[in-house]
Amino acid sequence: MSALLEVNSVSRRFGGVEALKDITFSVHGGEIFSIIGPNGAGKTTLFNLLTGVFYADEGSILFNSHDITRKRTFEIARLGIQRTFQNLQIFLNMNCIENVKTACHTRISSGMISGCLRLKKVIQEERIVEKWAMEALDFVGMKDLALAPSDTLPYGLLKRLEIARALAAKPSLILLDEPAAGLNDTETLEMRHLIESISRSGITVMLVEHNMSLVMEISHRIMVLNYGQCLKLGTPTEVQKDPEVIAAYLGEAAG
Ligand SMILES: Nc1ncnc2c1ncn2[C@@H]1O[C@H](COP(=O)(O)OP(=O)(O)OP(=O)(O)O)[C@@H](O)[C@H]1O
Ligand SMILES: [Mg+2]
Incomplete structure (x- = not known):
């Protein structure tokens, strides 16, 4: 599979806070790629860097072979990335x-x-x-x-x-920031079906979500962030059995 998105050694600070630290990963066309981690781990910041809301202090971001590291929001939208917001806009x-x-x-x-x-x-x-x-x-x-x-x-x-x-x-890539937050069980199931139909329609999906059963059931791969760093990147099965991930996040999220 070819990489649709390539994030290379990206870092972003806010004052003394290292919101993202040396993050490298790629997303393949057709994937549902999820990002999980505790509050403040840097998940929304990553979406903000991918959509030109903020720029990375270091590193580069390639989308469809275009360097979008310093591109503006509307330019990135025209290239084919769209998003939703954690707080509805x-x-x-x-x-x-x-x-x-x-x-x-x-x-x-x-x-x-x-x-x-x-x-x-x-x-x-x-x-x-x-x-x-x-x-x-x-x-x-x-x-x-x-x-x-x-x-x-x-x-x-x-x-x-x-x-x-x-x-x-x-879009060819859609970024969903906590689409199931605040939804009841029925609405969450409908949201799952919607995300799956978006994926089936050929759009690559990046998902930030705290609902672990949703994430584990629909993701092809998951990146776990903790204090701005990548703790683990792998399949749902690999992520779920990783002791460091359980200690940092899953134990708490499941409990
Ligand atoms: N615009 C900003 N100005 C200052 N600090 C920021 C800004 N945006 C994010 N941060 C800080 O960067 C860190 C990462 O925040 P981010 O919103 O990316 O976390 P998150 O993983 O999305 O958390 P949550 O699960 O609560 O949504 C936090 O410490 C946050 O306070
Ligand atoms: Mg967030």
């Missing part, structure tokens, strides 16, 4: 389809000036955006809620809406 003053469309506009955009000059192209683009947004809502089972105000949705649906927004931009 939904525009509550917009309805569902408007929320989803915001991601498509970063992917294909004529820009204001050319937009004024070439109205026909803008209209064509608007049609594509509408189509992509509806397809994404359909994918997550929310087509009928396209016009529903997002501030009326229960939490579980807001999480799905955020995933729809990421999917609408046609």
Whole structure:
């Protein structure tokens, strides 16, 4: 399998905190690759580096052979990485389809000036955006809620809406930061099915999650972070039986 994402010796500090320290790994196309570890281990920081929210102090990140180490968020989105957030980032003053469309506009955009000059192209683009947004809502089972105000949705649906927004931009890699947090058992099972169908559709998935049964059941490989360092990288079986991982995290997460 070829590597879609290559992270080479990446470090990131915040003041005196070493949020990530010399992290190296690669993710293959088609994988469900999970990152687990205690609170503050550096999981969200890694997603922030992969999406240009922050830059690495050291090291490099290659995506699809493009060096994205210093690229900006919208450039990375255009190259095909999308994400969801640990703390939902939904525009509550917009309805569902408007929320989803915001991601498509970063992917294909004529820009204001050319937009004024070439109205026909803008209209064509608007049609594509509408189509992509509806397809994404359909994918997550929310087509009928396209016009529903997002501030009326229960939490579980807001999480799905955020995933729809990421999917609408046609990523080849999606980063999901705690998609099952705050969900009940039924919603968690539905989320599992959704993640599996995203994977089956050909999109590579990186998952940060504290729900260990979900992680162990759907991941191809797992990286365990602890205090910004990689404690273990392996299959679910390898990770689950590692004494250091059990001591640092799994004992506590399972208990
Ligand atoms: N913007 C920031 N400014 C200062 N410190 C930060 C910032 N972002 C993260 N950190 C610090 O970096 C470390 C890693 O944080 P991070 O959010 O990546 O952890 P996490 O593994 O996602 O934890 P959790 O499971 O609680 O979400 C923590 O010590 C955190 O306080
Ligand atoms: Mg986090």
